[in-house]
Amino acid sequence: MSVAIRKPSRDESLPHEAGGIAYGRRHGRGAQTNRSGRFEAKTYEPVDDGWESLGDLEALRTEVQEVPARRIITKNDSPDIGFDRSINPYRGCEHGCIYCFARPTHAFLGMSPGLDFETKLFAKTNAAQALERELAAPGYVPRMIAIGSNTDPYQPVERRYRIMRRLLEVLSAANHPVGIVTKSALVLRDLDILQSMAERGLVKVALSVTTLERRLARAMEPRASTPDKRLEAVETLASAGIPASVMVAPVVPGLTDTEIERILERASAAGACEAGYILLRLPLEIGDLFVEWLRANCPDRADRVLSLMRQTRGGKLYDAQWQGRMEGDGPYAWMIGRRFQMAAERLGLDKQHRLRTDLFTPPTLPGQQLSLL
Template sequence: MNELHQLRQDAFAPAHTADIADALVQSSGLRVEIDRRRGRGAGLNPSGRFEEERREAFDDGWQTLEELEPFKTEVQVEKPRTAITRNESPDLSFDRSINPYRGCEHGCIYCFARPTHSFMGLSPGLDFESKLFAKPDVPKLLERELSRPDYKVRAIAIGTNTDPYQPIEREWRIMRQILEVLQKANHPVAIVTKSALITRDIDILADMASKGLAKVGISVTTLDRKLARTMEPRASTPPKRLTAIKALTDAGIPTAVMVAPVIPALNDHEIERILDAGHAAGATEASYVLLRLPLEVSPLFRDWLLQNYPDRYRHVMSLVRSMRGGKDYDAEWGKRMRGAGPYAWQIGRRFEMATKRLGMVRRGLPLRDDIFLRPDGGGIQLSLL
C-alpha cells in the first residue's frame, strides 16, 4: 500500500484520489512480479470475465512466488471451421476478415482485442500476450471458401483483431500462405500491422498491388522509443515501422500511416509529427483511431498507466471520459472510433488539417474485385452432374 499512500500525498485533486485509490486496491493483489513479466505489456493477469472463480497470487510467507517461472510464449494449434469471419458493423469499412492467430505477442497494453481471450478461459492480461493460438489450417479453409459457387468477392481485411505479423509468424508463416492463396485467386486484401516483418512478403504484395488488389496500413502509435517499448513491448520500433512504410511504397504498394490509438495527454501531441514522418516515408493515406477501453482493457490500461505514468493518470483518464460520455468507453457505433465532445472534435480537426497540408488521402481508392479467379475446389466435394 506504499504506492497508495504516496499517491494520496501527491497533488491529485480530491475528486480523482478515490478513483486512483480504487484502481490500486483492485490491482494490488493481481500484479505479477516484474521479473516474471519482463518484456510484456500487462502488469496483471486477472481471470477472464466468464470464469466462476477468481484467483490471485499472494505471498503466504513461504516464498513460493520466487519459485514461479517467467511468462514464456506458448503456442497451441487451433482448428477453426472457417477462415473468413463476417461482420455487419456499420462503422467498419469491411464486412469480412481473417485472423491467422488468437492472442498477440506484441503485448500492446491498449489492445481492444484482449477481452477475446476470455472466450478461451484465459486472462486478457498476460495470458493474451503469452498463451497464443495458431491456425495453420486457415489457408486451406480459405481456398475452400473462395471456391464456393455462391462466394461474392469483397476485400478481406487482415490484422483488424490481432497482428498477422506478430513474432510467431516468422516460424509459422500462416500469413504468407494466406497471401499465396489470395494472390492465386486475384482476391483483394487490406492489411493492418505494426510489424516490419511484413516486408518479407513484398514480393507477393507488390504483384497484387500492381493489379489493384492490395494495400497496407502501418500503425505508428508514437515516435518516442521509450514510450513504444513500454506500451507495445514486442512490436517493431517506430523507426523500423517507418522503414517498412518506405520499403512498401518503393515497391508500389499503397501504404497508409495509422495514428492508432490516439491517447490523450500521452501521445496526442505527436499526431502531426507522426503524419509528417509517415508522409516523408512515402505513405499516401492516413487514418486515426481514438483509444478504446472495452471490458477488461480498462483496468489493465489504468494499472499500466499508474505504474508507468502516475503523474498523468488523472489527466489522461479525465480526458478519456470526457470523450466517452463520462465512462471509460462507449461502444456506440459511429462514436467508438472517434469519441465525442470538444476534445475529440479538436483531435479530429488537427488530423484533418495535417492531412490536408500534406496532401494525404484519408480514404483510399477501393480495391478491385472484377478479376477474381475462383479456385478449382480446394477440397470441396464436387457434384457428379
C-alpha cells in the same frame, strides 16, 4: 506477494482503479497481471504481503497451440469500419499491446485477457486451406478482406508458422483484394507477393504507429517493431509500388495525442498515401488492464490521462455506442479529430485507395469439376 480471491459483483462495469496493483513486471510483456476474465466465477488479484521485493519477475515463455479452423473468413455488419469480412490467422498476440481491443476474446477460452493473451497463443495452421475452400464456394462475392484488424498477422510467431504468407499466396492466385494492418516490419518478408498483387490493384498495407517515443512504444507495445522500423517499412513498401498508409492508433489523450502531426509528417515523408486514426478504446477487461499499466508506467500522468479519457466518453472510461466508439465525443475528442483532419489534408493523406474486385477467379479445389464456360 499473495493472491486475493473475490467473487465479482454483477454491477461491476467500470475498472477498479484502486485495485489490481502490479508488483513487479514481466520482461517483454505489456500487461502487468493476469486478471480473470469476465466469465469466471472468481477473480484473482495480486496483493503485496510484504514478503516479495519489487522488480522484474521471471520471464514468461510464449506457448502456441495449433488449432484447425472450420471457417476462416469472419463477417461483420459494423457501421464503424470500412470492411465486412476479415481473417485472423492467430488468437492472442505476442506483441502484447496493452490497449489491444482483441484482449477480451481470450475470456471466451477461459483465459485471462492479461498475460495469457500475450503468452498463450493459438495458430490456425490450416487457414490457407480453409480460405481456399471458402473462396471456391458457389455464389461467393469478392470484397476486400481485412487481415490484422484483430490480432497482428505478422506477430513474432509468424516467422515460424508462415500462415500469413500462405494466405497471401491463396489470395494472390485468386486475384482477391486484401487490406493489411500491422505493427511489424516482418511484412517486408512478403514483399514479392505484395508487389505482384499491387501491380493488379489487389492490396494495400497500413502500419500502425501509436507514438514516436521509443521508450513509450516499448512499454505499450513490448514486442512490436520500433516506430522507426515501422516507418522504414512504409518507405520500402511505397518504393516498391505498394499502397502504404499509417494508422495513428490508438490516440491516447494526454499521452500520445500531442504527436499526431509529427507522426503524419513522418508518414508523408516515408511515402504513405493515406492515413487514419482511432481514439483509445477500453472495452470490457481492457479498462482494468490499461489502468494498471498506466499507473505502473506513467504514474505522473495517469490521473490526467484518465480524466481526458472520460471527457471523450461522456464521463466514462468507455462508451461502446455505434458510430462514436472509434472517435469519441465532446470538445477534446473533436479537437483530436480536427487536428488529424487538418494535418492529413495538408499532407495529402486524406485520400482513400480502393482495390479491384473484378479480377477475382475462384480457386479450383482438388476433384472439383471445371467450368465449361
